Amino acid sequence: MLRAEPLLKIQLLILASEAPDAALELARFGVFNPTSGSPDGLGESPAEAYREAWLDAESRLSKLLEQCGNSSTLVVPADAAAPSLADLQELNVWLKEVWSACLACHEGEERIADESKHLDSLEETLSKLERLNVDLAHLLRQDSLLSVNIGSLPANGLKRVSEALSMTGTLVTQFDHVGDQVFAVIAGPRGRQEEVRGLLAQAGWRELPVPEELRTHPQAARSWLEAERIRISQLSGAECDVMGALRENFAPRLNEARLRVALARPLAEAALAGVRGKGGLAALAGWIPRRQLNALRATLETRFHGRYWMEARQPDPHEAADVPSLVRYPGWLKPFVPLVKSYGVPRYGEFDPALPFAFTYLLLFGAMFGDVGHGGIILLLSILFARKLGRFSWVGASAGVVSMLFGMLYGSIFGYEDIIQPVWLSPLHNPVYVLSVAVAFGVAFIVFTLLVNARNKWVAGHRAEAVFDSTGLAGLIFYLGAVGGLASVAGAADVAQPAWMLAIFGIVIVAGFKWYEAKAGLGERILVTAIETLETGINLFSNTLSFMRVAAFSLNHVALALAIFTLAAGLSVAGHWFTIALGNVVIIVLEGGIVAIQALRLMYYEGFSRFFSGDGIEFVPLRLETERSKV
Amino acid sequence: MSAYLNTRVSLYAERLWQAENFDALLRAPDAEIASLLDERGLPQLAAGFHSQDLLSLEQRIIAQTLDETRVLIRPLTGEARNFLIYWTARFEVSNVKTLLRGKMTGERPAALLSHLTPMGSFGRLDNQDLAHAEDVGELLRRLEAGPYASIVRHVRRAFELSHDPFSLDASLDRGYYEGVVKRAQPLEKCAGPGFRTLMAHLIDRINLLWLLRYRFNYNLPPAQVYFLLVGSNYSLTGVRLRELAAMGSLEAVLAALPQDWHDRLASAPDIPSVFSIMERTAAEHALKVMRSNAPAISRAFAYMLLRERDLRAVRALLRGRHLGLPGADIRFALQRMPLEVM
Numbered sequence: 001m002l003r004a005e006p007l008l009k010i011q012l013l014i015l016a017s018e019a020p021d022a023a024l025e026l027a028r029f030g031v032f033n034p035t036s037g038s039p040d041g042l043g044e045s046p047a048e049a050y051r052e053a054w055l056d057a058e059s060r061l062s063k064l065l066e067q068c069g070n071s072s073t074l075v076v077p078a079d080a081a082a083p084s085l086a087d088l089q090e091l092n093v094w095l096k097e098v099w100s101a102c103l104a105c106h107e108g109e110e111r112i113a114d115e116s117k118h119l120d121s122l123e124e125t126l127s128k129l130e131r132l133n134v135d136l137a138h139l140l141r142q143d144s145l146l147s148v149n150i151g152s153l154p155a156n157g158l159k160r161v162s163e164a165l166s167m168t169g170t171l172v173t174q175f176d177h178v179g180d181q182v183f184a185v186i187a188g189p190r191g192r193q194e195e196v197r198g199l200l201a202q203a204g205w206r207e208l209p210v211p212e213e214l215r216t217h218p219q220a221a222r223s224w225l226e227a228e229r230i231r232i233s234q235l236s237g238a239e240c241d242v243m244g245a246l247r248e249n250f251a252p253r254l255n256e257a258r259l260r261v262a263l264a265r266p267l268a269e270a271a272l273a274g275v276r277g278k279g280g281l282a283a284l285a286g287w288i289p290r291r292q293l294n295a296l297r298a299t300l301e302t303r304f305h306g307r308y309w310m311e312a313r314q315p316d317p318h319e320a321a322d323v324p325s326l327v328r329y330p331g332w333l334k335p336f337v338p339l340v341k342s343y344g345v346p347r348y349g350e351f352d353p354a355l356p357f358a359f360t361y362l363l364l365f366g367a368m369f370g371d372v373g374h375g376g377i378i379l380l381l382s383i384l385f386a387r388k389l390g391r392f393s394w395v396g397a398s399a400g401v402v403s404m405l406f407g408m409l410y411g412s413i414f415g416y417e418d419i420i421q422p423v424w425l426s427p428l429h430n431p432v433y434v435l436s437v438a439v440a441f442g443v444a445f446i447v448f449t450l451l452v453n454a455r456n457k458w459v460a461g462h463r464a465e466a467v468f469d470s471t472g473l474a475g476l477i478f479y480l481g482a483v484g485g486l487a488s489v490a491g492a493a494d495v496a497q498p499a500w501m502l503a504i505f506g507i508v509i510v511a512g513f514k515w516y517e518a519k520a521g522l523g524e525r526i527l528v529t530a531i532e533t534l535e536t537g538i539n540l541f542s543n544t545l546s547f548m549r550v551a552a553f554s555l556n557h558v559a560l561a562l563a564i565f566t567l568a569a570g571l572s573v574a575g576h577w578f579t580i581a582l583g584n585v586v587i588i589v590l591e592g593g594i595v596a597i598q599a600l601r602l603m604y605y606e607g608f609s610r611f612f613s614g615d616g617i618e619f620v621p622l623r624l625e626t627e628r629s630k631v
Numbered sequence: 632m633s634a635y636l637n638t639r640v641s642l643y644a645e646r647l648w649q650a651e652n653f654d655a656l657l658r659a660p661d662a663e664i665a666s667l668l669d670e671r672g673l674p675q676l677a678a679g680f681h682s683q684d685l686l687s688l689e690q691r692i693i694a695q696t697l698d699e700t701r702v703l704i705r706p707l708t709g710e711a712r713n714f715l716i717y718w719t720a721r722f723e724v725s726n727v728k729t730l731l732r733g734k735m736t737g738e739r740p741a742a743l744l745s746h747l748t749p750m751g752s753f754g755r756l757d758n759q760d761l762a763h764a765e766d767v768g769e770l771l772r773r774l775e776a777g778p779y780a781s782i783v784r785h786v787r788r789a790f791e792l793s794h795d796p797f798s799l800d801a802s803l804d805r806g807y808y809e810g811v812v813k814r815a816q817p818l819e820k821c822a823g824p825g826f827r828t829l830m831a832h833l834i835d836r837i838n839l840l841w842l843l844r845y846r847f848n849y850n851l852p853p854a855q856v857y858f859l860l861v862g863s864n865y866s867l868t869g870v871r872l873r874e875l876a877a878m879g880s881l882e883a884v885l886a887a888l889p890q891d892w893h894d895r896l897a898s899a900p901d902i903p904s905v906f907s908i909m910e911r912t913a914a915e916h917a918l919k920v921m922r923s924n925a926p927a928i929s930r931a932f933a934y935m936l937l938r939e940r941d942l943r944a945v946r947a948l949l950r951g952r953h954l955g956l957p958g959a960d961i962r963f964a965l966q967r968m969p970l971e972v973m
Contacts, residue, residue, distance in 0.1 A: 052741045059740075059763035096765070104766055110772075154785055166857040168872055195852040202798050202858060204788035 004325040004348050004619075006290040011039060011283060012300075013309040016046045019282040020082035023267035025303050026284070027622040028078075030481040031292050033324050034269065034622060038276035038283040046282045053088040054261065054268035060095040061261050064254060067102050074258050076624055082263045098250050105246065112236045120234065121152070122208065123225050140423055147190040147206065150206075152181040153208040160523060161203045168192040170200075173406045183208070196242025203307055222379075262625040269622055286322055287619070288312075315348065321325015321346035321407035333358055335391035342347035343604055347380075349459045351452045353612055357603055359443065360398035362402045364599040368440075368553035370406025370427075373414035374588050399596070410554070414584055426563075427554040434551040442547025443483050445607065446540065453611035464611025468513035479540050493559040510536055543606045550602075553595055560587055632959075635706045636927035640934050643699065646672030647934075648941040653965065656948055657958050664735070664952075676945065688949060692942045693722050693748045699938065703754065703931045711822075711928040714814045718935065719753045724782070724807045726756065726799055727749055728772060734767045735796060745825065755779075762891050782806030801841075801859045808837060808861040818928060825925040829932055831865035832913035837910065838867050842876055843902045853877045866892070881905075 010032070026032040032116070083091065086375060156175060162172040170188025177183070188196055276283045288296055291370035300308055315323045325348045329337055336358040346352045369375070379400030386393040405473065407413060411422025427434045453480045454473050462489055466472045484499025493499075511533040518528040564583030568576045642729055650670055659667050668677035679687060683763040697719060704715050726747045734741035740762040745911040747758050755778040764770035771787040774780070787801040812834060821829040845856040853876040866889055867875070878884045885896050885905070895912060899905045914937060944964045944965050949960035 048741075052739065055759075056740060056763065060765075090954070099765060103769060107768065107772075110833040154788075157785065158860055160858060163873065164854040166854075167857060167877060195854055195933055198852065199855045199858050201792045202789050202802065202855065204785045204792075482779075 003350065003352050003369065004327050004346065004473050004616075005286045005290065005414060006324065007294055007315060007348065007619075008290050008312040009035070009037075009315055009323075010286050010296070011280055011311040012285070013039070014304065015283040015307060016277055016280050017084070018086060018304065018307065019277075019284070020050065020264060021046060021265045021303070021309070022282075022284060022300075023275075023622060023626075024082040024263055024269045026270075026286070026300060027266035027624050028298060029288075029299055029624060031621050032285040032286045032288050032296075033326075033619050034273040034275075034284065035322070036274035036326075037285045038274070042276035042278045042281070042283050044277050045271070045275065046277035047267055047275035049266070050085050050088065051268040051271035053085060054090055054264045057088060057092045057095055057257070057264070058068070058100045059093070060255075061257055064099055064102060064250075065258070067106065072255075073226050074255075074262055074625065076259065076262060080259065080263055080269065083260045087107065087260065088264055091257055094253070095257060098246070098254075099245055109236065112232055115165040115232050116229075116236075118152075118206070119225060119228055121176075121181060121183070124176070124178055140607045145190055146625065147188055147196070149186045149200075149205075149207060149293075150183070151200075151205055152178075152183045153188070153203055153205045155180050155182045158182050158184070160197070161205075164199055164203075165196060168195050170196055181206075201463050201611065239570055249494060260628070265625055286622075287315075287326075289326060290621050305458050309363065320348060321615075324619040325352075325616040327351070327352050327354070330355060330392070334436075338391075339395070339531055339600065340608075341618075344612065345616040345618050347456075347460070347613055347616035348415055350613070350616065351611065353452075353608060356448070357397075358431045359605075361599050361603055362398055362609070364550055364602055365399045365595060366402030367550050368595040369403050369592060370559060371412045371557065372404045372407035372412045372420070374584070374592065375400045375403025375405075375407055377584075378592065397421050410556065410558075412561075414580075415558070415564065415587065417558065417561075428550065428558040428559075431551070432557055434554060435548055438547045438549075438551035439544060441528075441550065442544045442606070445547070446479065446610070448475065449607050449610040456611055464513070468509055470510045470532070470539075472515075473598035475536060475540070476506070476508035478503050478510060478536070481506055481542075482537070482540070507533060507537065521616055543610075546602065546606050549598060553591075553598060557587070557591060560591060633706075633927040636703065636931055639702060640921065640927065640930045641670070642939070643697070643703075643719065643934055647937055648944070653944060653948060656945070657961060664949075673942075673945065676949070688946060690748050692946055694751075696935075696939060696942065697722070697751055697753055700935065706929075707928065710814070710817045714752065714811075714818055715931065715935070716927070717810060717814050718753075718762075720779075720810075720931075722748050722778070723750055723756060726750070726758065727779065727783075728803060730758075730761050730770060731767060731799055732796065734764060734770050769952075774874055778807075781812065782922070801845075805859055807860055810862060816827075822926045822929045825920040825923060826918055826929040826932065827865075829913075829929065829936065830844065830973060831911075832916055833936070834861055834863045835865050835867045836906070836909040836913055837861060838863070838872060839875075839884075839888075839904055840902065842872065843881060843905060846876060846878075846884075847881055848902070864893055865923050910940065961966075 012022065012026075026034075029203070077197055158172070158174060164184065165188065166472070168188055170186055172183045172186050186200075215256065255518050270284055270286075274285070276285075281571050299402065300310065325346050327346070333354055337354050339361070340346075340352075340354045340357050366375075379397050382389065382396030382400055383395045389396065409422060409424040410419065411417060411420050411426055413419050417426055417428065424434065450471060450473075453471045454466045457463070457469070457472060468474045470478075481499045481501070481503030484493060484495045485503055486494035487493040488499060493531065514529045514532045514628055516523060518525045518532075520528060561583070564579060564587070568579035568583070571579055639670075652667075657665065665677040673695055675691045675698065679691050700715060700719050704712050707710060707715065716940040717801060729746050730743060735745070736854055743762045744758060747762075751754075753855045756774075758779075761770060761773055764773055767790065771783060771790065771821075776784075782803060782841070786799055786806070789798050789802055812830070815826070815830045819830065841860055842856055845859060846853070851859075853873075857869075857873050857875045860876075862869065871889075875884050875887055878887060881902070884892065885899065888896060889895075895908055896905055899908055916935040917936045921937065922932050923930070925933075945965055948961055951964060956964075
């Protein structure tokens with residue numbers, strides 16, 4: 001729970017023909033995280049073609065399923081084998097055929113919709129033409145000198161088209177505007193018609209198919225339009241029939257295709273990390289938890305009966321940054337994990353901060369927002385909206401409970417300080433004491449983070465940093481000495497001389513280490529050492545003082561309540577209770593939100609940033625599609 | 632925030648390449664190239680110098696540009712930020728063209744994806760999804776539902792009618808640059824005359840070059856040439872462009888240009904020379920803006936124009952070296968002379 005599970009790197013050599021089944025078996029096993037790296041001399045990528053074929057198939061299948069609306073649960077039989085490359089390619093050919101047929105139907109439907117929209121515009125346009133009383137027969141007559149076109153084009157291109165056409169002696173007259181299209185008459189010399197046609201094709205011009213009847217009898221347009229509409233609706237029906245038939249014909253095999261694509265996924269995903277091979281051999285590399293090694297051997301033995309070779313080894317120190325991090329959390333801690341992961345994933349071997357985070361975050365929240373009533377409301381809301389909030393409702397409920405506990409310690413309920421007796425103290429009446437406790441907590445927290453950082457550095461092999469750096473043991477010695485010295489100055493302790501000596505000892509070690517680490521000229525080295533050493537002191541001092549905000553917010557909580565009571569005191573009974581209720585809502589929403597963020601900020605910047613690099617890699621095992629969807 | 636951007640631009644300006652830097656790169660032995668590139672602020676190129684893959688060189692140059700843009704836009708908000716982000720979109724439009732060409736030639740999705748430039752946080756397209764489109768039609772429909780819908784919508788209609796890859800490319804380019812002009816307009820009011828002149832140099836150069844190419848290399852009719860140019864209102868207005876497009880020869884076009892342009896370009900024997908002179912003029916102006924106390928966005932844009940000019944020259948030089956061309960040929964290809972601030 002406090003650190004990642006020990007992992008082993010697995011090298012699995014198998015027959016290339018059995019690689020899909022091996023990857024499938026590893027996916028069923030559920031804790032194999034594929035990675036790159038394979039024995040020397042394996043220069044080929046035998047799974048590359050498989051991955052490509054799978055990607056094609058998966059893409060076509062998902063488009064088809066989207067079209068067909070097939071969302072039934074996929075059941076993967078326990079003994080189903082993964083398809084071979086040839087199977088996958090054959091499946092791909094079939095999927096391509098089906099998708100092409102579907103695409104043709106789909107595009108046909110879109111074309112029909114487009115036609116229908118165009119008819120609507122045309123109807124509107126023709127009614128305007130009728131009103132204009134234009135002699136279309138005369139207008140559209142094929143003349144030896146004049147060429148006339150009626151049609152539509154995108155409205156935003158009209159100006160440009162008109163300007164361009166003016167260069168050919170052609171005139172453009174807009175006579176209607178429907179949606180993003182304008183309808184226009186284009187007239188120009190017949191001799192330059194080819195030039196005009198090329199330009200219009202580029203401009204998205206759409207010729208209006210004005211029927212002969214319309215040219216002579218504009219009123220005939222109505223019946224022509226009606227006939228067109230019937231034709232289009234018949235076409236649409238035909239397309240729907242084709243689509244329906246396609247769905248019916250292909251549905252059974254489409255389900256089978258889903259299964260095959262799901263079974264092929266593990267090798268395709270492993271190939272992304274890198275499956276190497278040569279001749280008839282393929283090598284899969286990956287990480288598994290150490291405690292699962294025997295189980296994996298047994299699984300492979302059952303499936304491949306000795307037709308494999310497997311090597312397992314501990315991660316090398318130099319590859320620590322590439323080892324994924326697998327931490328198992330108890331259910332109650334899981335809701336806090338996303339808050340940690342939003343900062344970063346712990347590196348393999350690093351201390352996992354989720355558990356101390358959960359405790360400290362709740363403690364800080366409660367200390368800053370201690371109120372039985374407000375905590376109770378937060379608890380109640382978290383329970384009421386549990387379904388909507390999901391796992392986060394647990395974080396809210398815990399925060400509510402801790403807030404209530406601190407409320408009892410402070411004797412505060414909905415801001416009233418005189419209803420219940422404080423079990424511990426009232427922050428407003430003991431501000432200096434509360435500030436001192438907050439700073440003491442900060443000191444303990446920073447000591448904890450420095451110890452964790454020293455441990456992390458030591459485990460990662462950076463032993464000099466663990467011992468001598470400002471965030472290591474030397475920094476800790478300086479910090480403890482400085483805290484003791486300052487406490488003595490404040491009269492809280494009497495260890496001034498040994499404390500300051502300890503602080504000087506610590507800072508001298510830190511400075512020496514900085515000097516050693518700075519690879520630069522003498523002047524720059526002096527500057528870097530001086531600045532970085534000074535920064536050590538300033539950082540630790542300011543980080544400690546940051547914890548004063550815990551006390552400040554606990555005081556602020558009471559002060560805000562007092563302000564509301566003062567406002568309410570001057571009002572009538574109804575106004576009084578309305579102000580009290582509204583004020584409490586403001587406190588819960590506004591101050592509660594601020595405190596939640598402040599607690600998170602303290603954890604991230606005064607805590608995590610000191611010991612948590614957050615650049616680890618999450619353990620992502622190969623899984624079957626159906627299992628993944630369940631997680 | 633403008634103080635941050637101004638400082639950042641001033642720091643970046645020191646990374647711009649001088650003629651002696653190119654000479655040094657040309658003369659340096661292979662082993663020293665990476666460190667030279669690194670010293671001149673090109674870590675992306677230094678990291679992959681020994682790769683022989685020219686496409687990857689292109690991708691690394693774009694990655695370098697995107698890295699710097701990411702830093703420059705950090706303090707910007709609103710229209711200035713939108714403008715600089717859209718300025719990087721031309722790499723993605725180029726990806727769109729690659730995807731379209733790949734679909735026309737039936738290239739495998741994996742191969743197609745390897746040719747695309749990774750856009751990092753600037754990427755707005757789902758390349759995996761697009762590369763797996765079955766054909767150009769499906770690809771265009773998918774693009775139409777994405778962030779470049781306004782550019783692609785009319786392209787699809789034109790493509791359905793003509794099935795002409797040239798019209799696809801030309802329409803995409805025009806759509807992209809019209810987007811640049813549109814996003815620059817609000818800035819021209821607040822970022823001072825320097826910014827407008829930078830835009831004028833950029834768009835006028837593009838329009839003149841396209842005009843010359845479409846008209847005299849591809850022999851398109853004048854009206855079509857004009858239609859394919861970027862609509863703008865800089866030195867080369869619509870009226871002027873129509874007049875130029877109607878001319879019958881390169882010399883006639885150059886003679887009909889505004890006087891100051893004519894003086895510079897009259898001696899240009901061919902289209903590449905026209906490009907070279909115009910690019911140099913634009914770079915001189917950009918240098919002037921960058922060194923002035925113009926608003927930060929103008930200085931940042933000027934820096935980006937100059938940096939990209941440098942990167943083009945570095946690319947040409949590295950390609951020349953990879954191909955084993957003689958130094959004199961590479962120098963000639965660069966045709967680069969020290970900039971003089973006007």
